[in-house]
Amino acid sequence: MKKIKEIKIQNFKAFQKEQVFPINGKHVLVYGNNGSGKSSLFWALYTLLQSSIKEDDGVKKYFKKYVASNKGTHQTLKNVFMDENEQSFIKLSAIDTATQHEETFTISHDVINTNDDANTLIQELNIASDFINYKLLHNFYRASHKQEVNLWPVFERDIFPFMTDGTQNWLDDIIKAPTLDVPRTPKGAVASRNRKQRYVDDIAALNEKIQNLLNEITGHANIFLKDHFFEGKDVIKVALSFEKKFKFDLIKNKIWEDNKQGQRHDQLHIKLGVEIYDDTIPEKWRAIERVQSFLNEAQLTRIAIGVRIGALRTRPLASARFKILVLDDMLISLDLSNRMDVVRIILNKEEKEDLKFFDGFQKFILTHDKGFFNLIRRNTDEEEWVYFNFNKDEKDSSAPKIKEDESPIQRAIKRFEEGEFEASGNELRKEAEAILDSFLDPDMKFFNQKFKGLSQKLDDAFKQLIDKRHKDFTEKFINDLDLSKLKKIKTDYSTDGTLTAEEIANLDSIKTRLFDFLIEFNEKKNRKELLITETKDILDRIMNAASHHSENPLHREELKNAIAKMIELKEHL
Template sequence: MKQFIETIKIKNFKAFQEEQVFDIKGKNVLVYGTNGSGKSSLFWALYTFLQSSIKSDDEVKKYFETFDELNKQTHQSLKNVFMPDNADSYIDITFKDEHNISRSFQISHNNINTNNNTDTRVQELNLASDFINYKLLHNFYNTSHKQEINLWPVFERDIFPFLTVGTQNWLEDIIKSLTNDVPRTPRGNVASRGRKIRYEEELVVLNGKIEALLEEIERNANKFLKEEFFENKDVIKVDLKYTKKFNFNKVRQRLWREDMAYKRREELQIKLSIKLKEENSTDWKTIHRPHSFLNEALLTRVAIAIRIGATQTRLESLFKILVLDDMLISLDMSNRMDVMRLILNVDNKAELSFFDNFQKIILTHDKGFFNLIQRHTDDNDWVYYKFIKDESKNEAPKISNDLTHLQKAEKYFEDAELENCGNELRKAAEQVLTQYLDPNMKNLKSDFESLGTMLNKAINEINNNRFNKFKTNFLSSIELEKLKKIKEDYLIDGSLSEGEKTALTNTKTRIFDLLIELNSVSHKKETLLINTKEILDRIMNAASHAGENPLYTTELKDAIVKIKELKDFLNT
């Protein structure tokens, strides 16, 4: 059953203080905020909430303890340190399904209902969702030059927990099924030789499962790199090798104790190498330390491909979120938009359709990037937020809905700020036309175009589309001589068979049906564009709104209606 997040409530958690409500109504979310404004607090609130579904109550409660420097049991507390010790602290999320039935879940010090088996929605959402931030991608290649890249820590923290094996995730399966400890006697001694041999055979099977998973992720990553980043050309390949595996002696050390994280990095290894295609050759050159030879943009693409390759190994789910926190910070704007085109699947590619069911939450500190995404998305499907915080004060971030230009125009009109309303209407028209003329977000570097130029281009495109549709449907599929006969009384033409006459009648009907369709839809679009152009020309004329001209107020109201119609109609 399709479900989505309806409301997020966060109180006294990380940067948040008094209860902050995000009423997102099942939409995707785009957030802009400067560094330190609380964006990452939203990321970690969602992450902590979902991860609580696979933790015990005590493991969850530690995040909501009041911090006490002398008590190590409180050192993982995520309560806001500037709130009173007795202040309540929680994360509360409401889900709604396609039948409009809601259910709320909460984690706090006193109430945890995300990890029970009576309603497994949070567990299901956790297994299907993905969280990616800039640190995760940076960790793919954050290694000294003299070392090989070992991705085991990345897989352990950021990939295995989000891949499913039956009813649990890969990390749980690896730990609980086999590698928590070797078989032992009731006195704690290592079990008999026969049991040891059987256990080692089971470890071989486990290592084989991990290798098979890595091979599948590698295939997905290389396909993604080739098709989405390099225009289907052989340029670069990912090579993932499971070079240091579980064995009896390693497991015997009890690698999963909290103080053994560093030891696991030494004892377990998923080596990342890169293969580059040699020019004018079918050979590939292997780069064993890619972080020493490749630039950060290329390494980021590799990391994204591996991460998406892992996502593609999952079973499809209708209930999942994708949370991205400044994921593309190391890429320039053009490369960022290349990646966003893929995540938003603006080309409707079948191979990227697994992105479509994610409820997306995108967080960024880059205002330009925020504006571009907002310009190319629709407020019917998205909600936009702005986070602002004065870092010199110990206050919670100020969070507000970031209105679209059309929404701002309506608000200015209601407040009788007519000049501001006119300016926002022009920006709204530019946004609507940008979405229509550049639906795939590919013309980011094009020269500035005036609104008039954009309107004329849109009119021309409608006319071209009308002709191209007619040409595709008829001119290339019908013999010219037979097409000419449609003008004549072909029904009494003795040179035509009854079958040919029937075919011409069907063609004639199709032609008129298409002409009616094209002229009803395209004419409506063209009329709206022309009316919009005339209205905007008038309302942007300073002389038209000198003083309190009632005509100007009427035209502003009419312009709001027309741009709404234009926005809806251009998308049909």
């Protein structure tokens, strides 16, 4: 399996001087305010992956000096506040998790080694990866109330470019002949009838190919919606149909020219059909016209995500050695409850078999919502994730300030080392709450429940541990062990002449199991319960004293011990 170890970006979009992201094969969670560079990281990754299927000139255009009179430089993505002679590049280091072998890939104006047919690793990464940003959801239902939803613009901008057909993304493949232009004579006139007919047949084949893709996406989307948004119940199903297709007369107008976008989006139409389950009618399914007018935003967003995930599922990803999934504020328009539904799915918190295809992705989640960031952070493993904080003052032209985001326990240790004991105690309280929240709600299902104080959470955790202790004992011994065998174990059964050698061996096995369980029971389970009890003492002695006015001083050794206990509590829970 391949993973991204490091990303370096210089003089590209929001980034100015070289910015290094040490990822070391982990998943990535980023918080940043608007304009802080989150989307620049998104597009840097996308640009590097897409470069693997482009000619050098198609990559160099992003790193040229901008010259107003030269249209060939107008697609440059160099930072406008940097000196025009400053080097601009994107570099990605990949590591093989088994062999630790590293490779570095670069795109710039002068160096491009991502599209070398002798090393197709970035091509493979491009084929297997996916990028989803916030525009996708908004564009699904931005039609006016009197119009049908036309998803062609959504597919053209947000889906086809992120899907691959062989080594080509779907949009680039569609823009090739036959849709680039109709057959013409050397003087530019439309070609003869015979050539036209062959060309019309090619157009029909392309239209059919697009519809077949839409059918496949629809199938995956409906399964996903039913199983993961509606708990296996029939609630909503969708259909995608290519209603207005490519035609000779449309293509004759050279619809891919820059000034023809409006005409293209008007003349090409992918219809979003939606049906709602209704058991009061014989057909059971009721068609909804103008879905943007009659479905609420949460329902529309779920449909959009279902279609997008359906598109992802159309690709053969199981055998891919290298793949990433990049989400840029994808859930911005959802309330917290619906956002967490999606995050649970992407993280596969409940380890569902049909969601395991998400597990192979190295994930990048970018958000401007600090609360959402914190919620995901405390429900992910720091051994598997790295966390970044982007910050940018929108009033000036400076580069974003980027640092690894510290956890409460890291801040508690830093404040302790600086002698700021009250601040350290407050951070310790936050860490305890994060540990307890994660322990009590590992699947992130009850994050919006009625507020509970830390003391109540500690009581709940203690009770859960006691209940699990009883359940474990019951499952291991009470349910499959009869009373007569327990009574025999109390005696010197090894000399009992009424027992066979096999029966004695069986009793030996039961006795060993029983004592092993009791030893583990007291060593491990008691340690967890003891830590909960000790944390309650720390709450009274340290955390409350840090949070409220008190005559009780925060002694150095007590606070140092409390930090150690929180680290141990996290390890055990």
